[in-house]
Amino acid sequence: MKRVGVLGGGQLARMLALAGLPLDLRLRAWDPAADPPAAPVAEHVQGDWGDPAALERFLRGLDVATLELEGVPVATAEAVAARVPLCPSPRALAATRDRLEEKRLALAHGIATAPFAAVDDEAKLVAALHEVGLPAVLKRRTEGYDGRGQAVVRDAASALRAWRDLGGAPSVLEGFVAFEREVSIVAVRALDGRVAFYPVVENLHRDGILRRTIAPAPGVSAEIETAARDLAARLLEALGYVGVAAFELFEVGGRLLLNEIAPRVHNSGHWTIEGASTSQFENHLRAVTGLPLGSTEPLGFSAMCNLIGDVPDPAALLAIPGAHLHLYGKEPRAGRKIGHVTVRATDRDGLLDVLGRVERVIGGTA
Ligand SMILES: Nc1ncnc2c1ncn2[C@@H]1O[C@H](COP(=O)(O)OP(=O)(O)OP(=O)(O)O)[C@@H](O)[C@H]1O
Ligand SMILES: [Mg+2]
Structure with missing residues (x-):
C-alpha cells in the first residue's frame, strides 16, 4: 500500500482514486472545498492552499504527491515538494500554470504557437x-x-x-487561429524518462468548453502524429516531467500550433478508461509511484462527450448499448462539467452511430 497525495479534489482526483484502488494506492486529496468530487473515494483534507495545518495533515504518512489542478499556488507545491516527492515538480507547474511562461517555453524549444x-x-x-x-x-x-x-x-x-x-x-x-480542427495528445513520462503516448485525438469545443473527443482522431497523417509526439516528448524532457500531461493543439495548414499544456490528466484523455489498454489515470499513478507504464494502445474507436450544466436522464444514456456513464457528484450549474459519457466501437461507422444516439440524449453538439 502506498499513500498518494493529490493537490485538488475535483473529478480528476476522483478518477485517479478509482484507478489507484486495484493497485492498492490510497489517495488523499487536498481541496479547499467542503465536499469535493474526490471525497467519497479519497481521504479529503480540507483547507486553503496557504493553511499550514492542512499541509501537515496532507503530508502525514504520504509516499508521493501529485496534482490535478494547475491553479495550485507554486508556493504550496514548493512546501509539499520540500517534504515528499511531488510529480510533476513545482518547476513544471510554474512553467505550465502561466500562459506566458508556457509560450516562452514553447518558443525556447522551437515549438510553434499563435x-x-x-x-x-x-x-x-x-x-x-x-x-x-x-x-x-x-x-x-x-x-x-x-x-x-x-x-x-x-x-x-x-x-x-x-x-x-x-x-x-x-x-x-x-x-486568433483559424484552425481546421483542435487535437490533443496525452503523454506520460516515467521516472526513468521513458515516454508513452496515447493517439492524437480530435476535440470539439463550444463556448470555450470541451464538448466531445474522438479517439483516435480521424484522418491524422503520420506527419501530424509524429509532430505531436515530438513536441510532447521535447517539452516533457525539458521540464524533467514525471506523470501524465496533455498538449492542446491547433491543426492548421498541415501544421500544429501549441495552444496549452495541462500538467495533469486531461479531459481529452477520459476515453482511455474504457478505450485504452491502460487508462491515463492508472498510467499517471504508475508513473508517479515508479511503476512500469502500461500499454497506451487504443481498444478500437472511442468517443467521449462531456455532460455540461445538468444531468440528462441516466436511464436514457445507459439504454444505449456500450455507453459508459461517469458522474462526478457535482451540483448541476450552467457551464459546469458534471460528468461524461464514453462509447466505443470496433469501426468508425459503428462509433458515429452510437455517438449520434448519445448526442441526441444529451442535446447534441451543434
Ligand atoms: N488563439 C486562439 N485562436 C482560436 N481559438 C482559440 C484560441 N485560444 C483559445 N481558443 C478556443 O478557446 C478554447 C479554450 O481556450 P484555452 O484552451 O486557452 O482555455 P482554457 O480556458 O484553459 O480551456 P480548458 O481549460 O478547457 O482547456 C480553445 O480550446 C479554442 O477552442
Ligand atoms: Mg484549453
Whole structure:
C-alpha cells in the first residue's frame, strides 16, 4: 500500500482514486472545498492552499504527491515538494500554470504557437494589438479554465473592454487561429524518462468548453502524429516531467500550433478508461509511484462527450448499448462539467452511430 497525495479534489482526483484502488494506492486529496468530487473515494483534507495545518495533515504518512489542478499556488507545491516527492515538480507547474511562461517555453524549444505578446497594462495592450494583429484572444496568464478568463477581441475598443472585464490581471494577447480542427495528445513520462503516448485525438469545443473527443482522431497523417509526439516528448524532457500531461493543439495548414499544456490528466484523455489498454489515470499513478507504464494502445474507436450544466436522464444514456456513464457528484450549474459519457466501437461507422444516439440524449453538439 502506498499513500498518494493529490493537490485538488475535483473529478480528476476522483478518477485517479478509482484507478489507484486495484493497485492498492490510497489517495488523499487536498481541496479547499467542503465536499469535493474526490471525497467519497479519497481521504479529503480540507483547507486553503496557504493553511499550514492542512499541509501537515496532507503530508502525514504520504509516499508521493501529485496534482490535478494547475491553479495550485507554486508556493504550496514548493512546501509539499520540500517534504515528499511531488510529480510533476513545482518547476513544471510554474512553467505550465502561466500562459506566458508556457509560450516562452514553447518558443525556447522551437515549438510553434499563435503569435503572442504580454499585456500588463493598457499601454502594453495597445502595443500588443499592433504586434499580434486582429482578431485576437486576450487571456489571463493564470487561473483560466473552460474558456473562462479569456475573450475574443475584434478591435481596440473590445480589447480594452475585455482587459477591464478581466480585472486588469496580467494577461497575454494571442492571435486568433483559424484552425481546421483542435487535437490533443496525452503523454506520460516515467521516472526513468521513458515516454508513452496515447493517439492524437480530435476535440470539439463550444463556448470555450470541451464538448466531445474522438479517439483516435480521424484522418491524422503520420506527419501530424509524429509532430505531436515530438513536441510532447521535447517539452516533457525539458521540464524533467514525471506523470501524465496533455498538449492542446491547433491543426492548421498541415501544421500544429501549441495552444496549452495541462500538467495533469486531461479531459481529452477520459476515453482511455474504457478505450485504452491502460487508462491515463492508472498510467499517471504508475508513473508517479515508479511503476512500469502500461500499454497506451487504443481498444478500437472511442468517443467521449462531456455532460455540461445538468444531468440528462441516466436511464436514457445507459439504454444505449456500450455507453459508459461517469458522474462526478457535482451540483448541476450552467457551464459546469458534471460528468461524461464514453462509447466505443470496433469501426468508425459503428462509433458515429452510437455517438449520434448519445448526442441526441444529451442535446447534441451543434
Ligand atoms: N488563439 C486562439 N485562436 C482560436 N481559438 C482559440 C484560441 N485560444 C483559445 N481558443 C478556443 O478557446 C478554447 C479554450 O481556450 P484555452 O484552451 O486557452 O482555455 P482554457 O480556458 O484553459 O480551456 P480548458 O481549460 O478547457 O482547456 C480553445 O480550446 C479554442 O477552442
Ligand atoms: Mg484549453
